[in-house]
Amino acid sequence: MMSKLIFEKNLKGSNTFTIPPADIPEVDIATSIPASFLREAAPALPDISEVEAVRHFVDLSHKAYGVDNGFYPLGSCTMKYSPKINEWAARLSGFANIHPYQPVKTVQGAMELLYNMQNLLAEITGMDAVTLQPAAGAHGEMTGVMAIKAYHQHRNDHHRTKMMVPDSAHGTNPATANVVGFDVVEVKSNSRGLVDLEDLKSKMGPEIAGLMLTNPNTLGLFEEEIQDIAAVVHEAGGLLYYDGANLNAVMGISRPGDMGFDVVHLNLHKTFSTPHGGGGPGSGPVGVKSHLADYLPVPLVVKEGDKYVFDYNRPKSIGKVKNFYGNFGVIVKAYAYILALGADGIKDAAQQAVLSANYLRQELKKDYHVPFDRLCKHEFVATAKTQMDENGVTTLDIAKRLTDYGFHPPTVYFPLIVKEALMIEPTETETRERLDDFLQAMSRIAEEARNHPETVTTAPHNAVITRVDEVTAARNPIVKWEDNS
């Protein structure tokens, strides 16, 4: 049933709240506030009783879908369950109530946490220095690519105006390169879904500043020739950027620093205990090898004797990329998560994530086309090719039908190099039973597509809103209620 907006539940006279008597002298608004600041009519707030307002919002909360109420295999987003104890840690008053302008000597515990976190992330990624400032993955990309630009400029290497990005890359990679002022050179994938080394070599040259790469890539495949790729880039004077948004597959097992990367960003809000998406705060720390450390944003947290202080004395720094020191609460959660799991637990989480993805890949290929059908890492790409060719059922139809079965759909139509892509990332926190429930739903949908495809092509059947005009919704969104009465 279509939900009413709270404004449409307006019932004159039902709002019977009382406010306590004023404990300050009353003033005459008309004479004490200039007329130009006074509103002409009362605000159009809904007249609604307390219980109806509570029901309205509880009802809305039930309509929201999140990891806490269901499986969410959104490829590339690592929608894993984040332990609630880490939320508790971030809300401890000693962390939550400190003020960023407080003297550093009064917040030594928080400073120690930041310092330790810089070191832990350096250890996990195989880098030499880390900033915790960036607020998201794309923001980390921007910070890291700005450091690459500063590095070339300080060496008077001003001809490096181009950044290489594979055709399988996440959209933020070319966007970042562009925002930082580079022209993007696209590198092709080969028939195995990996960087085409010959294409890379043919495009390499003195104007290339670097290559941005995620490993495993967005097909969930590990770049087996990563050391050769690194050699090609470095020999030509370029730098290698690691998009660490897919770190969940390899953390505790292999390190970008050991693969030859010079810069890495992480998405704490995917890998380390903050949910991705939903508009909450994120964190995209950036780690660099020593030859780039001088360019990191100011300040870094350093230890002087037994005290923790901010180091602003970094003349080559690209400057600040965010106010204060990053999204501290997200960093606390990630810190608690890393300490709770320890080195073995982190490795175990990555292995479980890989196992879950390979289990789904093996089972799903009974009904769906899997274009790169070999051992994957944390995610893999299936497609609706069979359903499309045989019955005209598309990836979008399957995604919509999945919602009828109570599942959040996988990422669809990405990566762009795979037609009708369904990109599936189950994560390590799902049980075998939950994975089997998902497989059962996918198998039923495949059967429906064969026998009565209109059930799938007209899905969803149980949703409040069925299929929206996505172009209009994106270009002309109506995000606020207008009082047309």
Ligand SMILES: Cc1ncc(COP(=O)(O)O)c(C=O)c1O
């Ligand atoms: C591979 C990859 N790179 C970069 C990003 C960007 O991260 P954010 O959404 O935090 O900006 C994502 C986000 O999902 C991603 O999957």
